[in-house]
Amino acid sequence: MAEEESKQLAFVSEVILKKRKHKEESIALTRKQQLESGKYGGKKRKMEEIKRPEQFIKEFRDKELDLIRMKQRAKRAKSSSWTPQSKLLFIVRIQGKNDMHPRTRKILYNLKLRRVFHGVFMKASAGVFDMLQKVEPYITFGYPNLKNVKDLIYKKGCGKLNHQRVSLIDNTIIEQALGKYGILCLEDIVHEITNVGPHFKEITNFLGPFALSKPKEGLQGKRAPYKDGGDTGNREDEINDLIEKMN
Numbered sequence: 001m002a003e004e005e006s007k008q009l010a011f012v013s014e015v016i017l018k019k020r021k022h023k024e025e026s027i028a029l030t031r032k033q034q035l036e037s038g039k040y041g042g043k044k045r046k047m048e049e050i051k052r053p054e055q056f057i058k059e060f061r062d063k064e065l066d067l068i069r070m071k072q073r074a075k076r077a078k079s080s081s082w083t084p085q086s087k088l089l090f091i092v093r094i095q096g097k098n099d100m101h102p103r104t105r106k107i108l109y110n111l112k113l114r115r116v117f118h119g120v121f122m123k124a125s126a127g128v129f130d131m132l133q134k135v136e137p138y139i140t141f142g143y144p145n146l147k148n149v150k151d152l153i154y155k156k157g158c159g160k161l162n163h164q165r166v167s168l169i170d171n172t173i174i175e176q177a178l179g180k181y182g183i184l185c186l187e188d189i190v191h192e193i194t195n196v197g198p199h200f201k202e203i204t205n206f207l208g209p210f211a212l213s214k215p216k217e218g219l220q221g222k223r224a225p226y227k228d229g230g231d232t233g234n235r236e237d238e239i240n241d242l243i244e245k246m247n
Contacts, residue, residue: 084124086143087196090152090239092119092212092246094219094231096138107135117246118209119152123196136232137223142239150190151247156210157189165208177206212246 093113096104111131112120121144122128132141144152157168161177168174171185181199183189192203219242224230226238235242 084129084143085236087124088144088149088194089122089124089128089141090119090144090148090243091122091132091139091141092239092242093117093139095223100138104135104138107131108138111135111139112209113139114209115211117212117214119212119243119246120209121149121193121200121204121207123200132234136225138232140226140232140235140239140242142235142242143237144243145237145240146190146194148240148243148247149194152210152243153186153190153193153207155247156212157186157207159206160208178203212243215242215245217245 091111091113093108093116096108096116100108108114111122112118122141132139153168158165159168159173159177160166161173166173168186174186174189175184178184178189178199181202183192183199183203189203189207191197192199219231222230223232225233226235227233
């Protein structure tokens with residue numbers, strides 16, 4: 001009996017007790033941080049993110065309605081005449097999330113507008129205009145001036161080289177990618193874009209979309225056409241005001 005009591009009351013040094021206490025406090029702190037960051041609260045978070053049946057129904061109806069409206073706009077585009085004021089367009093995506101039909105999303109992707117507040121240069125044509133009409137609630141476009149073309153390329157321009165996005169900080173990058181077309185520097189790019197030159201397609205493929213800043217002013221969140229007081233559709237020369245706010 002005495003031997004058992006001596007084993008139970010075996011001496012533990014103060015150093016070991018301090019280490020044990022420190023370890024327990026460290027474990028408790030780590031656990032607290034994990035719970036606060038949600039690392040082990042995944043089940044609770046996932047339960048909150050589970051969609052209800054009525055949410056699925058609403059999203060399905062929104063997408064079907066988007067498809068119907070897109071078809072209506074497509075018919076209207078075929079019967080209308082469009083004479084561009086310039087060969088050069090700048091298109092900005094300003095809307096679009098869960099309520100888009102897959103066909104709408106595909107057109108936006110074909111325009112290289114995968115994200116909201118991305119912008120691209122396009123050559124004005126009847127085919128491009130038909131696509132813009134179909135996705136009108138999600139984009140706005142117009143005719144950029146020389147100043148904004150230059151500012152966009154110098155401030156926001158990036159190029160694709162060896163499957164990687166690189167900043168245009170050195171003309172050797174441009175020469176390496178576009179030298180075979182006689183494009184050797186930023187000024188050559190600006191000239192070719194502004195005048196929609198013979199290598200416009202190669203340059204726009206090299207540049208890709210421009211990641212613009214969200215404008216503090218200039219967008220009201222309305223899907224009505226710009227001419228009717230909304231945000232979308234053709235702004236003509238007034239696209240330059242929006243570019244300046246987003247550049």
